[in-house]
Amino acid sequence: MKELLSDVRQTLQDYVDPHNIITSSRFFKGDEQPKEYGVAKDILTKVGKELFKDLKSSPKEEIYGLCNELWKSLYFEEAYIACIITKKLNRQYEAEDMKWFSVWLNEFVRSWADCDTLCCSTIGPLLSQFPDEVEKLKSWTTSTNRWMRRGAAVSLIVPAKKGLYLAEVFEIAELLMHDQDDLVQKGNGWMLKEASRVHQEKVFDFVMKYKEVMPRTTLRYAIEKMPLHLKAEAMKR
Numbered sequence: 001m002k003e004l005l006s007d008v009r010q011t012l013q014d015y016v017d018p019h020n021i022i023t024s025s026r027f028f029k030g031d032e033q034p035k036e037y038g039v040a041k042d043i044l045t046k047v048g049k050e051l052f053k054d055l056k057s058s059p060k061e062e063i064y065g066l067c068n069e070l071w072k073s074l075y076f077e078e079a080y081i082a083c084i085i086t087k088k089l090n091r092q093y094e095a096e097d098m099k100w101f102s103v104w105l106n107e108f109v110r111s112w113a114d115c116d117t118l119c120c121s122t123i124g125p126l127l128s129q130f131p132d133e134v135e136k137l138k139s140w141t142t143s144t145n146r147w148m149r150r151g152a153a154v155s156l157i158v159p160a161k162k163g164l165y166l167a168e169v170f171e172i173a174e175l176l177m178h179d180q181d182d183l184v185q186k187g188n189g190w191m192l193k194e195a196s197r198v199h200q201e202k203v204f205d206f207v208m209k210y211k212e213v214m215p216r217t218t219l220r221y222a223i224e225k226m227p228l229h230l231k232a233e234a235m236k237r
Contacts, residue, residue: 001066008081013037035076044084048084051081052085066085082104083118083121086122094130095133097126098126098130101122102136106148115147115154120154124155125158128158141175149176150183152172156195160191160198163195177215185217189220197225207223
């Protein structure tokens with residue numbers, strides 16, 4: 001595994017392009033800028049797929065161990081590759097795999113890009129398979145770590161798109177309702193927006209119930225996919 005890890009890092013060094021860092025910096029504010037090599041995503045996807053071919057016959061715990069080392073580097077590109085690998089393992093997920101994923105979110109995520117990639121590629125698909133694990137998200141909403149709190153919402157985006165766990169979506173949204181962090185507010189609104197794809201009327205009713213206390217950022221995200229007349233009604237002061 002050490003040799004594979006070394007090969008991945010050498011490959012990333014070979015494809016460094018400083019312009020990629022300049023481009024990505026437009027999407028982050030101040031200390032939110034992730035640690036980066038400066039490698040394009042199409043290269044990362046290729047590297048991740050090739051690495052998975054070398055790993056797929058290995059025991060899952062060993063694969064997660066390698067992914068853990070990639071996450072520990074705190075480089076966005078290495079985390080992205082780790083997520084490509086874990087996404088490809090989705091048919092082998094077990095409920096207890098959440099222990100790995102929650103550690104990565106809590107200890108190694110450093111940007112919304114890390115957070116969203118992990119939650120949408122890996123945690124969300126696991127939650128779609130194991131409903132009992134959704135309960136753990138509630139404790140994340142009170143974490144001092146902003147990425148755990150954002151992750152509580154963003155981890156439900158994949159299931160919410162399928163119409164799953166609407167009651168839990170609303171419960172998480174209520175728990176995060178008064179969060180002062182704008183990235184948590186955006187994640188909360190994004191979760192509601194995706195739930196509205198299947199449950200538009202119920203999400204609209206939820207928004208209307210809480211519109212007086214819901215941060216405007218959350219509200220705007222939540223109604224983004226709704227018809228104009230519903231948006232206008234929700235945005236009324």
